Amino acid sequence: MSFSARPDEGEATLDGVPAADLAARLGLPRVAVYASVGSTLDVAHRLAPDAPSGTLVVADEQTAGRGRHGRRWASAPGVGLWLTLIERPTDARALDVLALRCGLHAAESLDTSAGTTVCLKWPNDLYAGGGKLAGILIETRWRGTAPEWVAIGFGLNVQRPPVDGAAGLRPGTTRLDALLAVVPALRRAAAASRHLTPDELAHWGRRDVATGRAVSHPVAGQFAGIEADGQLIVTTPDGIQTRHRTGSLSFADPSALTCS
Numbered sequence: 001m002s003f004s005a006r007p008d009e010g011e012a013t014l015d016g017v018p019a020a021d022l023a024a025r026l027g028l029p030r031v032a033v034y035a036s037v038g039s040t041l042d043v044a045h046r047l048a049p050d051a052p053s054g055t056l057v058v059a060d061e062q063t064a065g066r067g068r069h070g071r072r073w074a075s076a077p078g079v080g081l082w083l084t085l086i087e088r089p090t091d092a093r094a095l096d097v098l099a100l101r102c103g104l105h106a107a108e109s110l111d112t113s114a115g116t117t118v119c120l121k122w123p124n125d126l127y128a129g130g131g132k133l134a135g136i137l138i139e140t141r142w143r144g145t146a147p148e149w150v151a152i153g154f155g156l157n158v159q160r161p162p163v164d165g166a167a168g169l170r171p172g173t174t175r176l177d178a179l180l181a182v183v184p185a186l187r188r189a190a191a192a193s194r195h196l197t198p199d200e201l202a203h204w205g206r207r208d209v210a211t212g213r214a215v216s217h218p219v220a221g222q223f224a225g226i227e228a229d230g231q232l233i234v235t236t237p238d239g240i241q242t243r244h245r246t247g248s249l250s251f252a253d254p255s256a257l258t259c260s
Contacts, residue, residue, distance in 0.1 A: 014058055015176040022058075026183050030055045036077070038064040041139060044084035044151040048141065051149075053088040056183060062155075081156040081178045087190040088149050095147060096245075097196050097230040099124045099138045101189040102152060104204050106134065109185035110156075113178060115170040119259035120207045122232050122249045126156075127209055130256045131167030133157055152186055195228040209257040210249060217250035 012035040014022060023031040029052040037043050040057045047055060059082045062075030075082045089095060100123055107118035107126050110133070119127040126134040137153040158175050160168030169178065196204070205211065210223040221236040232244040251257075 012060055014060070014179065015174050017176060022056075022179070025180065026056070028054045028056055028183070032057050034059045036061040036063060038062065039153075040082055040084040041137065041151050041153045044086050044153075045139070045141070048086050048149045048151065051086050053086065053149075054187065055086040057084045057086075058082065058179070075155060076161070079157070079159040079161065081154070081158055081175050081182065083154050083179070083183075085152040085154070085183065085186050085190070086149055087152065087187070089147055089190060091193040092145070092147055093195060094193050095138075095140060095150065097228075098150065098152070098189065099136050100196065100204065100226070100230050101192055101200065102136050102138070102154070102186050104200060104207070105185040105189040106136070106154065106182050107207055108203075109181040110134075110169070110178070113169045113173045113181060114167075117207065117259060119209045119257065120204060121209045121257060122226060123230065127257050127259075128167040128169075130258050131160070131165055132257075133167040133169075150190070152190065154182065154186065156182065196226075196230065197228075201226070201228060207259050209259050210251070211259065214252040215249065216252045218244045218247040220252075223249075 012033045014033055019031040019033045037059045039062055040059050043057045061077035062082045103120050103124060103126055107120055110118045114128040116128055118133060121127060124136040125132055134156040139151045141148045156178055157166055157168045158173060158178050160166055213223050215221050215223050215234050219234050219236060219242050221234040224233040224235045224241060226232055232249060234242050236242060
């Protein structure tokens with residue numbers, strides 16, 4: 001993979017705080033802060049072969065931030081938190097639900113900053129006040145059948161962008177505030193083992209925007225929950241329960257995606 005960064009690579013700050021201070025405040029082995037990159041995920045993969053678990057890549061701006069299925073994530077400078085966390089999990093089963101678990105832990109950490117309950121949409125989106133607040137993208141590198149590292153990409157609108165259907169945190173919340181809340185939450189999620197516990201499933205259910213909704217994709221029907229291994233369950237009009245491990249979730253009526 002080729003990579004290019006601006007000449008000020010490694011010298012940028014987040015809200016005036018240099019990388020070494022961020023690492024100390026977060027208890028991380030390394031933080032790399034960039035003024036502008038294509039994607040923090042690409043930088044993380046470049047660093048990961050020699051990076052300890054807990055290495056964090058943060059950028060003020062992404063010029064080619066990405067989401068699932070090649071979708072673009074707007075990552076303008078100064079208004080959001082664009083980061084990738086490198087972890088080295090030991091339980092491959094936990095990777096089945098890592099995006100869901102990261103979403104759940106991150107949502108819980110952001111309730112206060114959002115001023116409302118942060119809601120979840122399978123498999124990797126966070127919502128607040130009916131608009132999309134954050135997205136997660138997990139990329140794993142394998143050595144044979146074992147994961148060598150995971151790159152946890154997380155994009156958060158600290159300020160609400162001028163885009164229909166988007167949300168932001170409460171006015172006055174800084175990117176540093178959000179970083180100090182989110183990164184420990186993502187680390188807790190990455191350290192967990194096995195599939196989702198009954199307690200985690202219950203907590204997810206209370207935040208799920210899909211509860212009670214008619215689904216149009218991946219198959220038409222009624223949302224029926226998620227399983228411990230992360231599969232989405234949809235009951236079709238003829239009463240058959242279908243299970244989906246990958247794909248995107250869409251609703252017959254996509255308006256007002258809330259969980260309360």
